[in-house]
Structures are given as structure tokens and as C-alpha cells.
Amino acid sequence: MMRKTGINIVTIKAFSKLRTPLMALGAVTLAASTVPFVPAVAQNGAPTTAAPGNPLGLPDNVTLLGDVSPNERSATAVVNGYVITGTDIEQRVKLVTNASEAEVSDEELQRLRSQVLRNLIDETIKIQAAQAQEIGVEQAQIEQTYSQLAAQNFGQEANAMDEYLESIGSSSNALKRQIEGELAWENLIRRNISPFVNVAAEEVTGVLERLEASRGTEEYRLGEIYLSANDENREAVLQNMQRIVEQLQQGGSFVAYARQFSEASTAIQGGDTGFLRLATLPQAMADAALQMQPGQLVGPIAIPGGYTIMYLIDKRRILTADPRDSVLSLKQISLDLPQGISEADANTKVAEFGTYVQSLRGCSDAENATAAIGASVVSNPQIQVRQLPEQLQTILLNMQVGQATPPFGTAQDGVRVLVLCGRDDPEDDGAPTFQSVMNSIEEERINKRAQRYLRDLRNDAYIEYN
Structure with a gap:
């Protein structure tokens, strides 16, 4: 189940809250609370005085106004000298939680923060490794990828x-950092792994x-979330998986959870x-599918x-045309119903709408x-x-x-029908080409080596936890 490495940016469901209630990404910098200014007063009630020689005239005792840490910057991990802060974690967590239709429990949030920290550590290791090999990502490339993503979801509304990211509690910088990590990883794989993967012609012929x-x-197209387990942690991992299932059943985004939690190589997709x-x-997965x-x-x-x-995302028959591929x-034709209409009137x-539709003599009448x-x-x-x-x-x-x-x-959404104006049936699917099969085998091997490469980078990294 190894798939090609790609840009891990957002989930389909996540982005469904971007423009409408159907898209969600995540990023916002927290602003300090606005509070009225009052003179600073020492604990004994007397005004404080500036320390001798204090160039800014600051008092010895400072009374803070409003939230003590509206933009928390306390470090939670240091990776080869790079500080990962609580703010970094919280802003990235928003990319996942905002994609969930259900409220996320405190326990689930804590678990998610731990996973996000692990992801941020890996991301930092990748960026640092690329920079050390002088194949780091240019800022212009990050901005271009970010702009393309914005255009896909917001059209011409550049800002x-x-x-949106700020409105949900994250920031553009959080997303750009994630983009940088994925692009850096692509560069590392392109230099250190891909050139050394070979596939023999006999292997491709055998697959065909x-x-x-x-x-x-x-054949089946699946979504998977995989967590490894051993005798020592098996029960804890099982409970963790059961909580993930509960969140998904309550409306959580499968894509978002897979990206943040899954240990399979498919997490990137x-x-x-x-x-x-x-x-x-x-066998257990095959039986269930x-x-x-x-x-x-x-x-x-x-x-x-x-x-x-x-x-289960989808299933189809191998090398056989699927009618659902018809275009x-x-x-x-949509008819809105007045707000508050009675059931009888609705x-x-x-019934009147149905009678009219039955009288249609084709698409031209629509x-x-x-x-x-x-x-x-509306035509499509x-x-x-x-x-x-x-x-x-x-x-x-x-x-x-x-x-x-x-x-x-429904009464709220209105009543509608679809009129069929044309249909192009799919041609019979032929066997994949020799080159496409070779590419698929190469991708699988590249991903396996990439996992081992990342493990080695982790082992060489100096990480301090706070």
C-alpha cells in the first residue's frame, strides 16, 4: 500500500469549509485582548518607579494587562537547535480539528497535539536535511504553491x-511551513533515493x-489509517484506534486523521x-473489504x-469498462419553496412541479x-x-x-430534478502500459526506501523535549 509521495497540504473535506460551510484548512494568529490602560501599581498599592540607569524607564515590577500569554511562544521541542513552540502546534492542530463536524474532546485534542508535535519534528528534520545538502526550498517556490492552493479554493480572491486561516485559529505561516516540509522531502527523495531505484523489464511483464x-x-480503492503495535503497547494502541473511529463516525475528516495519525506510507495521500x-x-483486510x-x-x-x-472509497472491475465512468x-431544474411553508402546501x-417535469419533451423544454x-x-x-x-x-x-x-x-433546500441531455459511455479499459506499471513499481520502492531514510534522519537528529 505504498503510494507516491506528494504535497501534504489539506484534506478534501478540510477545504470543503473554505468558501462555504463545505471547506476547511486552518490558520490564525491569536490577537491580544484589548483592555483599558491603567497606571501600573505595585503589590503594596504604591506606584512603581524606574530602576536607576534603565534606558527605557521601565518599572522594577511590571503589571501585565489582559491575558498573560495571548500568543504563547513556549518551546515544546528543540530539533537540532530549531524551536517548535506551543503556538506552532496549536495552529497546526486547527488544520485537523476544523475539518471535523463534531466537537473534539479535550482528551482527543491532547492526543492530537502529541501527534502533531511528532509531525512537526519530522517536518523540521526534512527541512534541515535538505538545507544541509544545499537543496533547500526557495521562498518563491513556497509562495507559488501557496498561491496555487489559494486560487483553487478562492478563485481570484488572493487574500x-x-x-480564512486566521478566522479558524491558525495562520498562513503554519501552512507555508507545511508546504516547505513537503517540498524539501521531495527534493531529498529526488536526489538520494529515486536515482538508485531500478525495475527490471521481466518484473513489469509479469505484472501485466x-x-x-x-x-x-x-479491485478496491481504500482509505486506511494504520498504527503499529507490539505486546507492550497493543492495548493502548487499540484504545487509540477506537477513539479515532468514534471521531470519524461523528463527522471527523478521514483524510485529515489519516494524514496526522497513520503510520502507513499512504498517510501523505x-x-x-x-x-x-x-x-x-x-487476509483480515481483504475479508473485511x-x-x-x-x-x-x-x-x-x-x-x-x-x-x-x-x-471503502470505491471499487471497480479490472480491465473492464465501468458504467459509472460515463460522462x-x-x-x-430547481424550485425553491417559501420559508415556513406548511407541509400541505409543500x-x-x-406535485405541481412533478406534473410539469413529466410534461417536458426533452432538454430544450427545460x-x-x-x-x-x-x-x-443550471446546465452541466x-x-x-x-x-x-x-x-x-x-x-x-x-x-x-x-x-x-x-x-x-427537502423543504429547506427546495425540490429539483436532473434532465439527461447526453451520455458518452466509457470505452473498454485496456491493460495499463508497460511504462505506467514500471512507474508504479518504482513509486512503491521509492516510498519504502523513503521510510527507512526518514528513520535514519530521526536517529541522527538531536531532539530536546520540554
């Missing part, structure tokens, strides 16, 4: 991500032959294994070396819905079936061009 023999069998065959998994449906979470499952939590052209409007019933019409000429809610996928795959789905929605 919107800065403001096995794939052809497996044509039509299912938020736990995403990509599509794989069950034969490549430990067979019983799962997309969107289902199971675990913790005991496997050799520790425990894993599994989330549809759709028109969505049912009447839904545009008339605005004038006819006051509905809004290219959307893959698998991108739609699962309840609608089967309905749309069984529809003919010009037909509409049954009405769906």
Missing part, C-alpha cells in the same frame, strides 16, 4: 485564504500478465491506497504489526421552466456518473436522453 489473468475481477486487488492485502460498500467505515482491524481502520450532460407545490413555474435551470455538460450521489447513479444509468429523474430535495 481570502489568509483571512497477472493483470490480464485477473480481467473482470474486482490522506490514507488513499488507490485501486488495488484484495490479494495484495493482509469483501463485505463493505462504498462509503462504509470499519475497524480497528488487527493485522500483522498493528491495527488498521478502513474506509453525462445534465440540466438541473406537497401541493411538489429552459422554459423559469418562465413557466419560476424554477431555476460534463459530469461523470460516479461524481453524483449514489442514489441517483443507478437511476441516471437506466434513463434515456430527454428523460428526467424523479423529484428530490
Whole structure:
């Protein structure tokens, strides 16, 4: 389950709270409380006086106004001389907790802080190693990556991500530091590992032959969170995993938790294994996956070396076209219901809407819905079936061009239908190319060596904990 190393920046679910209530990243510097100024007074009530020779005229005894430490800078670890502060940890924790739909308990927060500290230590070690080898990351590259990320989530609003990060209790600097760590790691792998990984042609040919023999069998795309365990800590690790499952079931972001907690190489992709065959998994994981449906979470499952939590993202048949890869052209007709409408009136409007939809003679008629019933019409000429809610996928795959789905929605969100205006079916999937298989094998080997390389860097680092 080794995957290609990539930029560990944010989770899909996390960013779902960026622009709307569906995106979340994290970063804000805490501002000191505003308090009225009063003369400093010593404990005995007498005004304090400046010490002789004090160039700033500061009193011997200072009375602080407001919060004593609004921007805490106490060190929690020092890595080869680089200080990691409590503020660094808290701002990074916000990247995870803000992605959770449920309130995070104090116990969970403490556990998360410990994991974030470990991540920050690794991140610092990577940055320092790259700088020592004179392949450190240029500030311009960090800024470019940050700007690209902001553009993906906020469009042309250049400062919107800065403001958002501050609004949730983190900062742009926290995210930029994370970007620097990932880019530095890429540089280290590119110099010290990738050039020394080789794959023989016979290995690639063998994989292609096995794939052809497996044509039509299912492969699974999983999310995984793995923690190692031994006889001494097995019970504690199991309890830890059970708490993670509870948080995920309450709405926590699987991607965020995988990135911060998982010890598998897939942590960098938020736990995403990509599509794989069950034969490549430990038996306990394979047995569980067979019983799962997309969107289902199971675990913790005991496997050799520790425990894993599994989330089934998707499944498909090897080298076989999947109807859900069909690309549809759709028109969505939406009718908002008045706020506070009674159930009876709502049912009447839904029935009228349904009658109108049944009278449509194809996509060309859909545009008339605005004038006819006051509905809004939105076109999407290219959307893959698998991108739609699962309840609608089967309905749309069984529809003919010009037909509409049954009405769906709620009184709050309004009622809507999708009209099918076109469909491009996928071609049969051929076997992967020789080069793509070779790249996949290389990536797996690179990731294994990268894990060992990071372990060696940790062993050589001088770390002080406070």
C-alpha cells in the first residue's frame, strides 16, 4: 500500500469549509485582548518607579494587562537547535480539528497535539536535511504553491485564504511551513533515493500478465489509517484506534486523521491506497473489504504489526469498462419553496412541479421552466456518473436522453430534478502500459526506501523535549 509521495497540504473535506460551510484548512494568529490602560501599581498599592540607569524607564515590577500569554511562544521541542513552540502546534492542530463536524474532546485534542508535535519534528528534520545538502526550498517556490492552493479554493480572491486561516485559529505561516516540509522531502527523495531505484523489464511483464489473468475481477480503492503495535503497547494502541473511529463516525475528516495519525506510507495521500486487488492485502483486510460498500467505515482491524481502520472509497472491475465512468450532460431544474411553508402546501407545490417535469419533451423544454413555474435551470455538460450521489447513479444509468429523474430535495433546500441531455459511455479499459506499471513499481520502492531514510534522519537528529 505504498503510494507516491506528494504535497501534504489539506484534506478534501478540510477545504470543503473554505468558501462555504463545505471547506476547511486552518490558520490564525491569536490577537491580544484589548483592555483599558491603567497606571501600573505595585503589590503594596504604591506606584512603581524606574530602576536607576534603565534606558527605557521601565518599572522594577511590571503589571501585565489582559491575558498573560495571548500568543504563547513556549518551546515544546528543540530539533537540532530549531524551536517548535506551543503556538506552532496549536495552529497546526486547527488544520485537523476544523475539518471535523463534531466537537473534539479535550482528551482527543491532547492526543492530537502529541501527534502533531511528532509531525512537526519530522517536518523540521526534512527541512534541515535538505538545507544541509544545499537543496533547500526557495521562498518563491513556497509562495507559488501557496498561491496555487489559494486560487483553487478562492478563485481570484488572493487574500481570502489568509483571512480564512486566521478566522479558524491558525495562520498562513503554519501552512507555508507545511508546504516547505513537503517540498524539501521531495527534493531529498529526488536526489538520494529515486536515482538508485531500478525495475527490471521481466518484473513489469509479469505484472501485466497477472493483470490480464485477473480481467473482470474486482479491485478496491481504500482509505486506511494504520498504527503499529507490539505486546507492550497493543492495548493502548487499540484504545487509540477506537477513539479515532468514534471521531470519524461523528463527522471527523478521514483524510485529515489519516494524514496526522497513520503510520502507513499512504498517510501523505490522506490514507488513499488507490485501486488495488484484495490479494495484495493482509487476509483480515481483504475479508473485511469483501463485505463493505462504498462509503462504509470499519475497524480497528488487527493485522500483522498493528491495527488498521478502513474506509471503502470505491471499487471497480479490472480491465473492464465501468458504467459509472460515463460522462453525462445534465440540466438541473430547481424550485425553491417559501420559508415556513406548511407541509400541505409543500406537497401541493411538489406535485405541481412533478406534473410539469413529466410534461417536458426533452432538454430544450427545460429552459422554459423559469418562465413557466419560476424554477431555476443550471446546465452541466460534463459530469461523470460516479461524481453524483449514489442514489441517483443507478437511476441516471437506466434513463434515456430527454428523460428526467424523479423529484428530490427537502423543504429547506427546495425540490429539483436532473434532465439527461447526453451520455458518452466509457470505452473498454485496456491493460495499463508497460511504462505506467514500471512507474508504479518504482513509486512503491521509492516510498519504502523513503521510510527507512526518514528513520535514519530521526536517529541522527538531536531532539530536546520540554
